[in-house]
Amino acid sequence: MGRSPCCDKEGLKKGPWTPEEDQKLLAYIEQHGHGCWRSLPAKAGLQRCGKSCRLRWTNYLRPDIKRGKFSLQEEQTIIQLHALLGNRWSAIATHLPKRTDNEIKNYWNTHLKKRLAKMGIDPVTHKPRSDALGTGGGGGAAGAQHAKAAAHLSHTAQWESARLEAEARLAREARLRALAASASAPPQMPAAAAHRLDSPTSTLSFSESAALASVLQEAHGAAAAAAAAARAAMQPMQAYEEACKEHEQQQWGDHVVDVADAGFAAAGFTGLLLDGSLSQHDLRPAPATTTRDDEADAGLHETEEEKSYWDSIMNLVNSSSLPTTSVAVPAPEPAYPSSASLHTSVAMPALVAYPSSAPLQTPVAMPTVEAYSSSTSLQQTSVIAMPAPEAYSSSASFSTSVAVPVPAPEAYSPAMEFC
DNA sequence: AACGAACCCAACCGCGAGGCC
């Protein structure tokens, strides 16, 4: 594999971009698109390497980038997704509209990682540090409780990670179908809107998510019904999720974010680290736009909210008993071109955000799983039977039993049970 | 006011994946 020379070519400029360079790059891309990045600088009249141009565009000049302070909602999502995905910044950025992976990475390294560390949570494993657990004279019992809670979280991470991969697969398939059908049918989502919401660097864009939702609606009637039943069974979460949707719509200003999009992070992950107290401060009004000055003002008002937020994380860490969720789901049939059958059995804890004291019997629509490439370290006691329609090339380290059957194509078993 | 420390973040570097020839 030959490495292409990049900025070491003589005459190519490095370092901070000037406004003139930005203008040239913007003007060129707006007129021609970026095309081949390598040839772009010469065409645009820039003394930069293509790589530098690409970075400047994707991290700074792209019109659909939101800058400024991260909201608490975004912080929550980052922490949750980091617990699930590790340092897969691009994947995390997929679920944070208008945020770049670089920005998220920087924010994590400069803010969130330090805060978690201060709280005695290992920012790598998202588990309580042993030295932090031992304090307070809790003794072995407390340590065991923390370990149990951490194990539950890790287990949840395993399930969620698999779900993320599955959704990415569905999105890709939906996009392919949408492309194939575009000649005969108008898109359900206005192209302009989709364009605004898409992230060029995302593996799962907004339009893909919308397409996914559409496919789920059209082709997965049973699954959709199951999901609706799940939502009904998850009443305690609903108010919070609705609030999140509202919050999201306020945050993204003019961009009306589809529930299947903006609500995704909230619906999918908000339960992981949060408890009831957190849902309260997420109801706060958010400024439509954020400027440096706004940030300073916001900082003055967020002290209590942030305290509550981080307290909630500590609550998670300190929680000792988590209810178990039992999920039985009829799997959707026609959406998968692959003839592989679906039979997934996942033992998972209920999300800690569910205030219900009773175990949940929750049907949940869960798509199948494709090539699984998460780097998340999974160390939980569980049995996951996942379909392997494609090569299963996980780099994840499962310390416990994970069965991945490759069923016969005709043996379609639509029911997924979570026990 | 001056200085050093700490922080922040845009940009760079190097690697791997995948496509093309």
Next chain:
DNA sequence: GGGCCTCGCGGTTGGGTTCGT
């Protein structure tokens, strides 16, 4: 099948800014 090339990703750096003394 193998080499070359482009692109994307994650880790790291270094210069600017802010904070503390």
